[in-house]
Amino acid sequence: MSGSRPELPGTALAALIDHTLLRPDATAGDIRRLCDEAREHRFFAVCVNPVWVPLARDALSGTARVCAVVGFPLGASPPESKAFEARGAIAAGAGEIDMVLHIGALKERDEGALLGDIEAVTGACRAGGALCKVILETALLDDDEKRLGCRLACRAGAHFVKTSTGFGPGGATEADVALLAAEVRGAGLGVKASGGIRTADDVRRMVAAGATRIGTSSGVRILAEAAAPPEGRTTGRARPLAAGEREGRST
């Protein structure tokens, strides 16, 4: 997949990005700055912890979506807690919910528990008109576990699978993005690559591997870098993104 890095202009790049700030010590001022940057650079969404949804909604006033994480980052709260948190975030203005699935249940291939876990949140999202992304935390999984997580996310009516929380032992890899994309493509889900994505080249590699959304806290730097490409960068063939690839399954 290394030979096919799409050449993304800044606007297309920005429209792929969930501009992300999930540090536990982020303040209201930090969240306002994040939203200002999202307005200015036209990022697709901001991705924040659920306590910040009302502030982000007010600061953005519709210029970008608000994405809230749920059961984050460990995924080890009960389905009803994740659903409650999702409903609260949607009621407060979130249009997208990134939930962490119960990784221990995935390790045990407990499909009933996993479906219950994901469906609790997809149900809340469907009722509230929000997108649901299922975070697999791929760095903790073997390939069979990644595939099973994808299949269950499809069955439970999620809109995206997402690689990583950014708090685990590793982030997105091209191989994982390609594996996830192959597994969910038939069902029309998107793939969000996240964790360790810090450069425009990282974004291009992830998109070439099949990512349709990018989660990163380095969006502003990535856009600046894309606007002034470094000397000697080899570019792959141009590959404009279709709208469906950017959006994942529509609500």
Added chain:
Amino acid sequence: MSGSRPELPGTALAALIDHTLLRPDATAGDIRRLCDEAREHRFFAVCVNPVWVPLARDALSGTARVCAVVGFPLGASPPESKAFEARGAIAAGAGEIDMVLHIGALKERDEGALLGDIEAVTGACRAGGALCKVILETALLDDDEKRLGCRLACRAGAHFVKTSTGFGPGGATEADVALLAAEVRGAGLGVKASGGIRTADDVRRMVAAGATRIGTSSGVRILAEAAAPPEGRTTGRARPLAAGEREGRST
């Protein structure tokens, strides 16, 4: 404080320990093993993610307490989500709730938001007859912020302050435990030291600094080490713990 390490016999050591497993990929088998160890070694409690409370309650059948973490480890979910999660965990069998406070609000000295955050959980705990510990994540705070967190935990009716989640940039230090203990002692709260505690000597240092409960995933090894002390260890004066020191404020 280095000269006053209490000599703790194994039973007193075990009675101080919340035997902890919070890894996101822990399985039901791992939690059963944790509970077996807690029964065998008479740890005070097991500390688990909330999805595991029913399993831990059944596995322990009253031989040790079940402690569940809430809003963990980022503390950045709204008070009502933390309260919901706490009520669910208590209904499922948790006797203790370790909540992470909203660190961003503490950074901004937003006392109203912080009191609302802690009181949402202490209210749920009071209604359910459970203890409430407030995790400050001291490695992210300056000393003034640590003191303010302690004062608000006292005002909100918590039973313990706790240093660390184990997922932050640092764990318990003797200096932080001493600072917390000095701040909450007058109100009768306990201090739980957690994060990076891996040896019997670590436990002794924390207790000497003022800790009344220890959170660690190394409890079994710590007891084995305490039973067969290494050559050349210098011991401080014996200082038996009073019951009140072990328990923190009673429910």
